[in-house]
Amino acid sequence: MSAYQDLLAFARQTEALAQISGRLGWDQQTVMPRGANAQRSEEMAALEEVLHARRTDPRLGEWLDQAEAPDEAGAAILRELRRDYARNTKVPARLASELARITPLAQTAWEEARLAGNVSAFLPWLTQMIALRREEGQAIAGGGDPYDALMDDYEPQTSSDTVAATFDRMRPRLVALREAILGADTPPALTGHFAQEGQMRISRRLAEHFGYDFTRGRIDLAVHPFSSGSGDDVRITTRVAVEEPFNCLYSTIHEVGHAAYEQGVDAAYALTPIGRGVSMGVHESQSRIYENQLGRSRAFCGWLYGAMEQEFGALSVADADGFYAAANRVNTGYIRTEADEVQYNLHIMLRFDLERALIRGALEAGDLEEAWNTRFEADFGYPVDRPANGVLQDVHWSVGLFGYFPTYALGNIYAGCLYQTLRADLPDLDAQLSAGDTSAATGWLNARLQKFGALNGPRQTIANACGFDPDEGPLMDYLEAKFTELYKL
């Protein structure tokens, strides 16, 4: 066997083991008995140790030195493996092990601090986590920017300076749009009691209408909606709030977008490093375009209105237009995960600036709450009322996810670019969506993007699909047009 073949066989096994780890994560959040928690920790730690040993195995370095790619896919596989190996071997074992040790403890401390509304109880853990991640970023970056090094794990080939410049261009337009909307008449919300069984029936219909392949997946309930797995076993979860059906329905569509990307990758790439989504930002572009540009469109809302009436009887909104307005309602609120399309990106920008300053050493953990609150009031116009609605609302920092937040906004930006080209290519899109038929749109996304998996880098993947280098323009144009029309601005 050639070095390339040895390497590929080894990498396939590693990927298969990583899939198992993902499956256990699904199990833990859906079906695992609660008494199994401690045992599961030990099981996961054993599997993580196996995975870490494989990812830093010296044979990988030897194979990578000698391997020659047989074709384009092979070159992409080598690119991904070289990148991962370079990252993994730069992190000292002591640091990796210390991060693994404190992560569950920090998460528990965050959960307790959030419930108690006590930021200072979480502070020692946050300080330690920042120090460790900063050290990790420095180890990977060499003399470069440690925050960029962390972000690169989720979004390769994108510098935080580029992100900051993009966000700087978006912020004034978003703030202006937000102020205009909140100054206009607010449409009525959808109110009523929507039984769990009915919401789950609609969720399944939505998943089918968006092309989710149930023979290679399933939908379950979990506390936090997520998509998990690649290839032929891609499972999603959703959640139900009986008085807020949009929560469940749009969580489902969002996760179907993630799942469609994983299910849609060329089967020839299965269990290779390119047999999955190429980055978190590109992944989020799929979940966002499914959820927002398609799922929250006027046309699709017309179909969904009929499906909801069929399931639940007469609704509190007068007609399909009222339903569309309710599904796109812009509220004042504190929570990122509940934010509308306009304000969501402002939440991300706040976090991006703060976490970049934390990792670069320009902001200390002890000053974070004040920085958050000041910035929130400046961006949103009203003060944070309590830590659970402010600096303690997200799990990310407690588990060391620094550099992850910007990928959510990048996903929105990429979705904007994709949608501009998709609409131009599909003149009958509105008629199709009005009938609940997303197949032309999702088929376009599969053919132009999803099937390639990680064959190309993230920005190249988007550029290939939409035909131009991505920037924030199409997203901002889309948001301004949509909400100007909807709120009669």
Next chain:
Amino acid sequence: MSAYQDLLAFARQTEALAQISGRLGWDQQTVMPRGANAQRSEEMAALEEVLHARRTDPRLGEWLDQAEAPDEAGAAILRELRRDYARNTKVPARLASELARITPLAQTAWEEARLAGNVSAFLPWLTQMIALRREEGQAIAGGGDPYDALMDDYEPQTSSDTVAATFDRMRPRLVALREAILGADTPPALTGHFAQEGQMRISRRLAEHFGYDFTRGRIDLAVHPFSSGSGDDVRITTRVAVEEPFNCLYSTIHEVGHAAYEQGVDAAYALTPIGRGVSMGVHESQSRIYENQLGRSRAFCGWLYGAMEQEFGALSVADADGFYAAANRVNTGYIRTEADEVQYNLHIMLRFDLERALIRGALEAGDLEEAWNTRFEADFGYPVDRPANGVLQDVHWSVGLFGYFPTYALGNIYAGCLYQTLRADLPDLDAQLSAGDTSAATGWLNARLQKFGALNGPRQTIANACGFDPDEGPLMDYLEAKFTELYKL
């Protein structure tokens, strides 16, 4: 660290990974999307290769040479590890990996062949599986009996010659009892329609009454009932036939027996080689004594009759005595898992002889169906009507379980021994069971057997619990007494 401590740390991680493998097996048979089969097969093969590498790691041999047990549990751990290491280092990695790869595929082929009634469609898989297992048995046995080598994996310290001799003593008594019963008046069966939800509600009640800990387990539906996992994550499955509620209810009690053993092992042994049931035969002794000696007793049937009336309204049988007779009805039938206590062992003897011949090379896969049908008619007095009622009825051979079947009959034999002592120790047993209270009996089994896990060898485990060396006598006496009374022979 001492060699013993190094060894134990390594073995704990291996056991944790083995638990993951078990969890994936549960997943595959309960919740996995059917399209994920091929991918799962590759994932399982990767994990199996990791496990095989760990179980044959040369460091294990070095540690085992140097390790000194600190106490009785340590000595038992070393005994188990030495036995496993000796076995595993004899099986080539290629063979272990090939077995892991084809097992899910062969199982799927069996399922399809069974539904289609098409033995020849399954034949290539069966042939391959037999060849691989034969090779494995030969590798382990050296010049010895390959079937004994396979059986030793499920039931250490018991030779197939001993089993054959035991079966030879049992067979005439069983055949005579069976003929006498079938010559007597048959009591009415329990007839009617029993909705799935109601059967599952009763199943959950039964599980609770038999001490199943739902905080460390769960019940789901599967094609074939099973129990899976050790320690704090022990899951069971059952199945429902709406016109045959005893199928579901006694499958549940049976699996609860298995699960109680795993949940009941001393927590200090968790994730060690002694933190689980010591052998399949001893395991089956627990499931059988729960299901039969306790669950099918006249006393417990009285309580279950009331619970069934409460759930389903008036039953087709006249009273608790009629219910007891129906629950212990001896039918002419084809299916092992539906067989009564008398005929069950005849089913096992048939399979034991056939699979021993297959592994020893005295019977080829292509001749198996005819051999099965001939033997069945000789033992049971009527011909097999279709493959799903004959050679295709059990999953075992499709997943390579050769040498496993005799452990079911050993379990019955061990259950007979345990029950003889348990009854003598618990004079109020019938009164307790009549009230649906199994706690004294299950508590006795936990204190005398379950909590020790694999601290002692299988026969020693039984002997310690019941106070004498096990043989088939108590089981045969119990069966003859029970059915003579019930059928007025």
